[in-house]
Amino acid sequence: xxxxxxxxxxxxxxxxxxxxxxxxxxxxxxxxxxxxxxxxxxxxxxxxxxxxxxxxxxxxxxxxxxxxxxxxxxxxxxxxxxxxxxxxxxxxxxxxxxxxxxxxxxxxxxxxxxxxxxxxxxxxxxxxxxxxxxxxxxxxxxxxxxxxxxxxxxxxxxxxxxxxxxxxxxxxxxxxxxxxx
Numbered sequence: 001x002x003x004x005x006x007x008x009x010x011x012x013x014x015x016x017x018x019x020x021x022x023x024x025x026x027x028x029x030x031x032x033x034x035x036x037x038x039x040x041x042x043x044x045x046x047x048x049x050x051x052x053x054x055x056x057x058x059x060x061x062x063x064x065x066x067x068x069x070x071x072x073x074x075x076x077x078x079x080x081x082x083x084x085x086x087x088x089x090x091x092x093x094x095x096x097x098x099x100x101x102x103x104x105x106x107x108x109x110x111x112x113x114x115x116x117x118x119x120x121x122x123x124x125x126x127x128x129x130x131x132x133x134x135x136x137x138x139x140x141x142x143x144x145x146x147x148x149x150x151x152x153x154x155x156x157x158x159x160x161x162x163x164x165x166x167x168x169x170x171x172x173x174x175x176x177x178x179x180x181x
Contacts (some may be wrong), residue, residue: 053167057084058123058159063169065153066133070145076101076138076155076169080121080129089160090121090129095153099142106134115139123159149173 053060063078082088093101103118113134121136123129131137140153147153152168159165 053165055159055165056162058082058088058162058165060157060165060167063155063167065140065147065169065171067147067149067171067174069174074140074143074147074171075104075133076140076153077131077133078169079131080123082123082125082127082129084161085125086161087125088123088162090123090157091119091160092158093138093155094158095140095155097144097147097153098140101155102139102141103136104139105136120160147171 051062053063059081061079061081063076066075066077068074076093080090090103093103095101103121104115105118106113107116108114118136121129121131129136138155143153149171151171153171155167155169157165157167
């Protein structure tokens with residue numbers, strides 16, 4: 001009886017299986033974010049297509065994404081209501097479908113409007129904070145090519161006091177008018 005040596009290179013197989021497992025875990029995590037966002041939305045609005053999301057005394061209304069030309073950053077706009085007697089801060093945002101998300105603002109320098117990166121956005125007690133075109137917004141870099149107008153972008157907003165709020169924002173075409181509250 002002749003024995004055959006295995007031609008499988010286990011030094012390559014193990015990392016490939018590990019990478020595949022990480023991709024599957026990331027996809028499951030993204031799907032769970034979407035399911036959680038829909039559950040939060042149904043609890044607030046009673047429908048599957050919400051305009052409001054809530055965590056504690058923080059409510060986010062009318063989130064939406066303005067798509068951009070392929071390869072260029074997109075922008076997220078929304079309204080934050082704080083019903084607490086204590087101020088909070090939006091300190092970061094993330095999405096499984098984006099490389100990174102930064103908090104930005106527009107500032108006039110002479111005759112030129114320039115974008116500036118912000119560390120956080122203050123959300124005043126018993127107040128409203130609006131992220132809108134031409135003002136403060138979330139800048140989305142390295143957006144997955146599957147995110148297109150008509151689709152939805154899962155997001156996690158991190159607040160200093162309230163914690164993490166999972167939501168979905170509809171993606172609108174470049175040049176689409178702003179949503180009203």
